[in-house]
Amino acid sequence: MKKNRLLINPTVELALKSQPKTYWFTILIVLFMIYLIVISFEGSGINEYRLAQFAKSFGYMLKGFMNPDWEYFFGTGDIWEFKDSIVLAAIVTIAIAFIGTALSLILAIPMGFISARNITGKATSKTGDVILVFIRTFPEIVLALVLLRVFGYNALTGVITIAIHSVGMLGKLFAESIENIDKGVLEALDAVGANWLQKIRYGVLPQVLPDFISISLYRFDINLRSSTVLGYILSIGLGLKLAFASNGPDWNKVASVMISIIVLISIIDYISGKIRTKLV
Amino acid sequence: MPRSFTLPNGKIVTKPKNNAWIYTTIFIVLFALFWLFIDFRARDIQLNQFDDILKQMFSPYSAGGIQETWKDYFGYTSKLVEPLIDTMKMSFAGTIIGTVAAFPFSVLASVNIVKNPWIYQPFKFFSNLIRTIPLMVVALIAVLFVGTGILSGIMAITFFSFSIMIKMLYEVIETVDMGPNEALEACGANKVTSFRFAVFPQVVTTYIGYIVYIFEINIRASAILGYVGAGGIGSILKDNVLYRYDRVGLIIIVLVVLFSIIQIFTNLIKSKLV
Amino acid sequence: MIKFVNVDKVYPNGFQALKNINLEIYDGEFVAIIGLSGAGKSTLLRTINKIHPITGGELYIDGQDISKVQGQELRVLRRGIGMIFQSFNLVKRMSVFKNVLAGRVAYHSTFKTIFGLFPVKDKTIALEALDKMGILEKAYVRADQLSGGQQQRVALARSLAQEPSIILADEPVASLDPITTLQVMDDFARINKEFKITIIANMHHVDLAMKYSTRIVGIKDGEIVFDGPVAELTEKKLVEVYGRSLNKDDVLEGV
Numbered sequence: 058m059k060k061n062r063l064l065i066n067p068t069v070e071l072a073l074k075s076q077p078k079t080y081w082f083t084i085l086i087v088l089f090m091i092y093l094i095v096i097s098f099e100g101s102g103i104n105e106y107r108l109a110q111f112a113k114s115f116g117y118m119l120k121g122f123m124n125p126d127w128e129y130f131f132g133t134g135d136i137w138e139f140k141d142s143i144v145l146a147a148i149v150t151i152a153i154a155f156i157g158t159a160l161s162l163i164l165a166i167p168m169g170f171i172s173a174r175n176i177t178g179k180a181t182s183k184t185g186d187v188i189l190v191f192i193r194t195f196p197e198i199v200l201a202l203v204l205l206r207v208f209g210y211n212a213l214t215g216v217i218t219i220a221i222h223s224v225g226m227l228g229k230l231f232a233e234s235i236e237n238i239d240k241g242v243l244e245a246l247d248a249v250g251a252n253w254l255q256k257i258r259y260g261v262l263p264q265v266l267p268d269f270i271s272i273s274l275y276r277f278d279i280n281l282r283s284s285t286v287l288g289y290i291l292s293i294g295l296g297l298k299l300a301f302a303s304n305g306p307d308w309n310k311v312a313s314v315m316i317s318i319i320v321l322i323s324i325i326d327y328i329s330g331k332i333r334t335k336l337v
Numbered sequence: 338m339p340r341s342f343t344l345p346n347g348k349i350v351t352k353p354k355n356n357a358w359i360y361t362t363i364f365i366v367l368f369a370l371f372w373l374f375i376d377f378r379a380r381d382i383q384l385n386q387f388d389d390i391l392k393q394m395f396s397p398y399s400a401g402g403i404q405e406t407w408k409d410y411f412g413y414t415s416k417l418v419e420p421l422i423d424t425m426k427m428s429f430a431g432t433i434i435g436t437v438a439a440f441p442f443s444v445l446a447s448v449n450i451v452k453n454p455w456i457y458q459p460f461k462f463f464s465n466l467i468r469t470i471p472l473m474v475v476a477l478i479a480v481l482f483v484g485t486g487i488l489s490g491i492m493a494i495t496f497f498s499f500s501i502m503i504k505m506l507y508e509v510i511e512t513v514d515m516g517p518n519e520a521l522e523a524c525g526a527n528k529v530t531s532f533r534f535a536v537f538p539q540v541v542t543t544y545i546g547y548i549v550y551i552f553e554i555n556i557r558a559s560a561i562l563g564y565v566g567a568g569g570i571g572s573i574l575k576d577n578v579l580y581r582y583d584r585v586g587l588i589i590i591v592l593v594v595l596f597s598i599i600q601i602f603t604n605l606i607k608s609k610l611v
Numbered sequence: 612m613i614k615f616v617n618v619d620k621v622y623p624n625g626f627q628a629l630k631n632i633n634l635e636i637y638d639g640e641f642v643a644i645i646g647l648s649g650a651g652k653s654t655l656l657r658t659i660n661k662i663h664p665i666t667g668g669e670l671y672i673d674g675q676d677i678s679k680v681q682g683q684e685l686r687v688l689r690r691g692i693g694m695i696f697q698s699f700n701l702v703k704r705m706s707v708f709k710n711v712l713a714g715r716v717a718y719h720s721t722f723k724t725i726f727g728l729f730p731v732k733d734k735t736i737a738l739e740a741l742d743k744m745g746i747l748e749k750a751y752v753r754a755d756q757l758s759g760g761q762q763q764r765v766a767l768a769r770s771l772a773q774e775p776s777i778i779l780a781d782e783p784v785a786s787l788d789p790i791t792t793l794q795v796m797d798d799f800a801r802i803n804k805e806f807k808i809t810i811i812a813n814m815h816h817v818d819l820a821m822k823y824s825t826r827i828v829g830i831k832d833g834e835i836v837f838d839g840p841v842a843e844l845t846e847k848k849l850v851e852v853y854g855r856s857l858n859k860d861d862v863l864e865g866v
Contacts, residue, residue: 069738072750073731076708080727090433097430100423101487101568109493112480149520152371159368193595198561198571199585202578203394207387212375289473290564299477304483315470315478322469373761520700521764525717525775527688530724534713538704 087140092136121308122316130313143298150294151321153212154284157219158277164224166269169231170257176235177289186232192225197336212294218279226274234268267336274329281322295321342366394586413587416568421595424569427487427562428555431494436548438495443506449515464503472497473560476567485566493567494555505547508538513539532606541611550604556599612637612673613659613809615637619667620654620833628654630833632668638776641803641810644819646852655830656779658845660692661685668794668855690717693770693808695780699762703755707746707765710754713736714772720806733772740771744798760791767798769804778802780812783818789863794821816863817849832856 128134132142139145170176172185199219208214242260251259287298293319302310393532444450446460475497479489513536521531560564563571570588613636620629628651636642644652657663658670661677670677672688680688694713701710715733716724723729731774741747743863744764749757763783768777780799783793800823803810814820820840829852830838830846837848850856 064737066742068747069735069742072738072741072747073734075751076734077706077751094430094433097426097491098488102484103488103489107483107488110484111482118478118482123546149374152374155371159364162480163546170358194596195560195589196557196592199574199578199589203582203585206579216375269411281572282469286473289477299474303481303588310480311478315474317475318471319466319469323466326465341661372615456639457778516696516700517702520694520696520769521713521716523689523692523694523779524714524769525686526713526724527686529721530716533725534705534716535702538702542704 068250079200090262097261117308118312121310121312124309125313125316126307126309127313130317131182143295143313146288146293147321149212149319150284150288151281151325152297153287153294154277154280155213157216157284158215158223158273158280161220161223161227161276162273164220165227165231167222168228170237172228172232173235175238175240176257176261182232186229187226189228189232193229194220195222195225197283198290199284201290205291210292212291215284215293218287219283222283223276223280227272230272230276231269232263234265236274238264271333273334274333278322278326278329281325285318285322293294355503394582394589410583410587413584414591417573417588417591420563420568420570420573421591423487423490424556424559424563424571427490427494427567427569428552428559431491431559432498432552432555433503433546434491435495435498435500436551438545439502441501442499442503443510444532446503446507447510449511449513450536452526452529460503464500464507467496468504470497470500472555473562473565476562477565479567483534485568485572487568490562490567492568493562494559498551498555502547502551507542509540509547511541545606546610549606552600553603557596567569612671613811616671617668618665618670620651620663621666622656624763625649628663628833629665632834632835634828634838636811637724638809638810639803639807639833641812641824641825642828643814643821643824644813644828644830646816647854648794650830651833652830653781654779654833656811656813659777660689660694664750675818683749686717690773691775692720692778693775693778695763695766695783696776697782697785699759699766699786701754701762701765701769703753705754705769706751707752707754707757708734708737710765711740711768711772714740714769717773736774737768737772740768741765744768758791759787762796763787763791763795764798767795767802768784771802771861775808776829777809777811780810782813782815792819792863799819799823817857818860818862 129141130138130143132139132144146175168185168189172182172189174182176182177185198273200222201214204214204218208217238261242264243256246256285295285299286296288294288333289300292300295314296318298314299311302314343349360606442464444459446457446464448457451457472493476489477495479493479496483489499557515535516529517535517539521535526534559567559569559571561571561574563569563573564571564575570592574585574588577588613634615632615634618629619626619627626664639728644650644655654663659672659847661680665678675688677688686843687793702713705713712729712733715729717731718733738747741750744767746757746761746768748765748767749761754762757765765777768820778799783799784795787795796819799810799812802808810824811821812824814824821844824841825846826840827837828835829848831852831854836851837844853861
């Protein structure tokens with residue numbers, strides 16, 4: 058059969074032989090990755106005992122989800138007061154994220170302008186950029202741990218940590234937004250004789266404001282998650298509740314806190330998503 | 338508060354309601370309300386610590402009076418090698434397993450692949466729920482499940498990568514050009530085959546880009562996972578954080594270097610993808 | 612042979628796209644379907660390979676009533692029918708060769724096709740199809756790097772690789788410039804005569820339809836208002852099909 062086809066069309070036969078064999082490359086990469094993954098598990102202590110324990114604990118957690126500790130959640134009942142409740146902790150957690158994000162704007166907006174190549178020159182904006190990069194790469198948790206010493210184990214530390222870290226994140230996004238504006242508007246303002254402050258107010262701001270709000274809302278979303286995590290280290294808010302529930306672990310309480318986290322962040326995600334689509 | 342202007346020629350112009358004032362007011366009110374919940378005691382603030390801490394972090398200066406040298410400062414690096422490798426292992430394994438596992442779930446959550454709302458809606462809803470759980474919370478739970486060590490770290494990163502990838506991926510799948518898919522179906526392909534030939538090639542480069550992006554996020558976060566006991570460099574951090582700021586500073590420097598190197602690699606991969 | 616008997620097609624939203632279609636298409640014909648946009652041309656075409664199943668009447672292909680056909684049988688049916696689209700519908704990132712090879716998927720198991728394990732025979736058929744369309748040298752080039760006319764030829768090669776008895780074409784030249792249009796229509800004519808494949812094409816340009824096909828079917832509001840050889844298509848009958856006299860959009864200039 059094959060021989061017949063060889064005789065029929067030599068050009069086709071040539072084309073058949075000259076197929077690029079790229080699939081070998083893909084297979085090699087896949088095998089290499091699998092190898093890396095397998096050796097990653099070495100020394101991880103994975104064995105049947107641990108897996109069995111995992112299955113058991115997972116079952117407990119699911120049971121906990123079926124039966125969360127509602128009294129603990131709302132601070133009702135005999136044992137708990139509202140000040141111990143999860144709801145209050147959730148409010149504190151949002152508060153930290155909100156205030157932190159809001160405060161970061163004070164520095165983030167100016168830094169955004171400073172780091173924008175079309176506002177300041179190449180040199181200044183590059184300097185601003187480098188500063189922002191440094192603030193960004195500094196791990197938030199480490200920042201919190203350091204600030205602990207200065208401000209103590211309380212919400213303020215959380216606020217300041219989030220605020221500082223967000224300056225780095227927001228500053229960069231603001232700068233990018235400013236760099237993407239339509240230059241024509243600035244030219245027109247130049248033509249009517251505006252000074253740089255007026256140019257920013259009437260030329261730049263109207264274009265970037267919706268973007269800034271959108272970016273800030275997105276950051277608030279993310280900071281809400283950070284706020285929960287920081288709470289664990291700083292012993293406040295939902296993080297504290299999680300730490301408390303981990304003693305035991307008391308799966309009913311763990312489930313309650315998890316539910317609270319999921320519900321809280323889902324709602325805020327949804328609202329901020331809606332607002333952001335409206336902004337576009 | 339609509340204001341009207343009457344022009345000299347008699348025409349009346351009404352300025353439309355400006356909502357910006359309402360939103361700003363809401364913002365200020367929220368700010369004030371939330372501020373009530375931020376507790377702090379002014380007397381706890383020890384700003385003078387700042388200077389001290391910073392010096393300790395990034396130089397051989399030591400608060401205890403024990404004079405160190407730069408050699409001592411950087412000497413600690415040798416102890417960091419193994420935890421760093423652990424961190425890399427965790428991030429890599431977890432990212433790959435999680436993102437690959439997310440693929441079928443994304444497909445099932447896509448409106449254009451799975452026409453039936455009874456299937457894609459629950460998957461979408463499920464993915465939106467689990468996306469909300471921060472990585473450290475997942476890690477904490479993982480530690481509760483299997484104890485401390487790398488295993489919990491791998492599990493945590495797997496779940497986290499899985500949870501964020503699903504939505505990222507289904508959003509891509511849903512914007513794909515379905516024309517080639519129709520062509521494949523017209524050739525007689527079944528759903529799986531037409532997906533593999535018509536949809537998959539359109540998403541695969543974006544998918545890999547996302548895997549790289551998620552890997553970067555995980556590397557940054559997994560350095561901290563150790564804080565809850567999930568292994569890697571974070572546990573060293575936790576042990577040293579309150580009294581040996583020189584080590585903390587060193588770890589930060591090492592991490593920044595590590596992140597930069599990884600950034601170079603990932604940028605390389607991303608450029609190859611186009 | 613394709614036989615429509617009192618065929619209706621009503622979409623789920625209530626819109627009736629086809630009313631009482633009776634049509635017989637014999638092997639080896641080159642049929643052009645003309646009519647206004649929205650008259651039902653695309654729907655008619657897609658009932659043949661059951662992308663839009665009919666809701667009333669019967670549809671026979673080579674004696675088989677296709678209303679019951681599904682699953683593996685449907686795939687066998689479809690692999691014998693090629694389809695060409697106005698927007699080519701090639702997978703842009705894949706090579707031309709792989710695009711054509713995709714036409715062979717219905718001949719093998721899912722497992723094999725997923726991993727791209729096509730036998731040498733299939734690969735040869737694919738390359739031969741490309742050769743027949745005169746673009747063998749582009750075999751390993753990415754599909755989106757070809758011109759429009761070349762892409763449509765790749766699509767034709769994909770259909771040829773299926774070894775079909777029928778090719779359906781939905782406005783195959785509407786996206787092409789006038790010169791390429793003629794080249795691709797020549798390809799269709801050649802495929803029809805040389806390989807004895809039945810061609811059913813929706814045509815936007817009436818003059819092209821009249822030049823290349825042997826038989827014209829005119830559709831208006833879901834009904835067939837003209838069915839006969841090209842010679843019988845008079846100016847008056849055209850007005851019936853379109854509901855108005857022709858304007859320059861309906862004619863390819865210079866033909």
